[in-house]
Amino acid sequence: MILTGRAVLLVALGIAALALTGLPEYLLAWGVACLAVFLVDWLLTPAPSRLVVQRAPLGSVRLSQQARTRLTVTNPGRRTVRGMLRDAWQPSAGARPNRHALLLPPGESVRLTTRLHPTRRGHRSTDWVTVRLTGPLRLTSRQFSAPVAGVLRVLPEFRSRRHLPSRLARLREMDGRAAVNVRGPGTEFDSLREYVQGDDVRAIDWRATARRQELVVRTWRPERDRRILVVVDTSRLAAARLGGEPRLDAQIEAALLLTALATSAGDRVDLVAVDAQVRARASEHKGPAALSAVAEALGPLDARLVEPDWPLVARLVRGTLSQRGLVVVLTAIEPAALESGLLDVVAALAGTHQVLVAGALDPGAAALTRARAEVADLFTAAAAEQAGAERAEVARLLRTGGTRVLECAPEELAPGVADAYLALKAAGRL
Known part of the structure; x- marks a missing residue:
């Protein structure tokens, strides 16, 4: 039994009357009368567990967008129910307002809508749906909580x-x-056309010229249907917060932009997220479906405080790419990469594939190197300079094996990776 504000007010009236009359017997009688009224009101309150509550299926939504979840509440009883329903979600789902007034005649249903403003990506799930019904005198309430399953996929x-x-x-x-001036090994034959002054004579197709009895040149186009494998590191290196967000978020943005661009260019994109084990995969998709598959795979991921297993990454690359392709490794370019085996794995892959290693830098590191206000700042600046020199050495060692290395601020990582892809495609190195 839950007492409402009216019940408290009713008891307070009895206490006020006692203060005026000064008769203890009156207080006892008033208390017994209140208890009797509360009991009657509670017995006349319909049981909230008899209500039928159903939730409409939920889809997916991007982090910056708003979603709605709808509950259908049905009253199968013979009496009108009055009360409140609370649709509870995880705090990061941003459910507001999540309390709804109920007034349901017998045999009728009502739809209640809760707006969701998610603040984190991933799968946001419901907590409990709580129904509190008040009696006909509105002095007492009955309450019942039950799970009504619902999951919102926040991309x-x-x-x-x-x-x-x-x-x-x-x-x-x-x-x-x-493209007649582009005859590198990384181009594809497109079509034949008539020779015009200024065309490269090396592009002349002599067999077609003999058949047509006029000069004909070959035209070329950038490569299509090439294989691209994006490796997203979800280990402890991805958990570092850069400018208020984890490094993993910058890597996800880069993977999404590269997928959208490469699929528009006619290339095929596969993705694998890995730390000590495979966390997510997206493959066998082409066109716009590839971007949706990558977003669905990366949405629920969070960084784990474990070391990356780079030999596992090498096995995944060899098992996914049967021919030469572009391998994009999104990770942190740190000295710890030497100990974990990144250098050896990338060097081995660079012999077969074009490898791009891209990492987001901490924007606060540059500010630390410029701090000179106090003596302690000098030691901090020296440590920051040393860390930067060690990262530069790791990048140099990676480039020695033929790997392309990209380091930039978190917000510049995605466009930087896209530009590197376009440069490789224009140079015919995919």
Whole structure:
């Protein structure tokens, strides 16, 4: 039995009357009368457990967007129910308002909508649905809680989408360029056309010229249907917070932008997220479906405080790519990479594939190197300088084996990876 504000007010009236009359017998009689009224009101309150509560299926939403969840409440009883329903969610789901007034006649249903403003990506689930019904006198209430399953899939925000139009324009420029001057090993034959003054004579197709009795040249286009494997490191290196967000978020943005760009170019993108074990995979998708698959795979991921297993990454690459392709490794370029085996694995992969290692830098590290206000700041600046020199040495060792290395601020990682992909594609190195 739950007492309402009216019940407290009713008891307070009896206490006020006792203060005026000064008769203890009156207080006893008043208390017994209140208990009797409370009991009657409670017995007349419908049991909230008899209500039928159903939740409509939930889909997915991006982190910056709003979602709605709908509950259908049915009253199968013979009396009108009055009260309150609370639709509880995880705090990061941002359910507000989640309390709804109920007034249901017998045999009727009502739909209640709760708006969700998620603050974290991943799977946000419900807690409990609590129904509190009040009696006809509104003095007491009955309460019942039960789980009503519901999961909202919150996908990454994909803020780097704003960089996509400019990169697609560059891609279209590459596709539309007069490619007779591009005869490197990384191009594909497109079509034949009539020779015009200024064309490279090396592009002349002599067999077609003999058949047509006029000079004909071959045109080329950037490579299509190439294989790209994106490796997202979800180990402890991805847990470092850079500018208020974990490094993993910057890596996810880079993976999404590269997937959108590469699929628009006609290439095939596979993804694997790995630390000490495989956390997520997305493959066998082409076109717009590839971007959705990658977002679904990366959405629920969080960094784990374990060491990365780079030999496992090498086995995954060999098992996924049967021919030469582009391997993009999104991780932190740190001295610890030498101990974990990144250098050896990347060097082995670079012999077969084009490898790009990209990492986001801590924007606060540069500020530490400039601090000179106090003596303690000098030691901090020296440590920051040493750490930067060690990272530069790791990057140099990676480049020695033919690997392309990219280091930039978290917000610049996604466009940087996209630009590196376009540069490799234009140079015919995929």
